[in-house]
Amino acid sequence: MAEVLLCFHCASADAEVIAEALRGVAQAPVHIRDERVLGRDFSDAGTGEQVLATLRRSAVELVVDEAMRASLVAAVECARRRWPVRWLATPVSARGRIG
Incomplete structure (x- = not known):
């Protein structure tokens, strides 16, 4: 199964x-x-972010099997968050752990 890096860009207050x-x-x-x-x-x-032209956000990332993407996006959609969330999925060609 192919893996993807799922990244959710959200308001920092919604990250947890x-x-x-x-x-x-x-x-x-x-x-x-x-x-x-x-x-x-x-x-x-x-409003403050518009004035400064700088947005304070958090990136929430995880690597999962591509088949899980839809259920994870749905979980974020149903979460009790206050602000919109943008997301993207990037194919993972290789990964590992260096000990």
């Missing part, structure tokens, strides 16, 4: 809720990373 929703479905480790996004798409931005 989203991570817990993902942990309820997948056994894979969930990584959370704070991000600062510079851009011109302010549809998800608060």
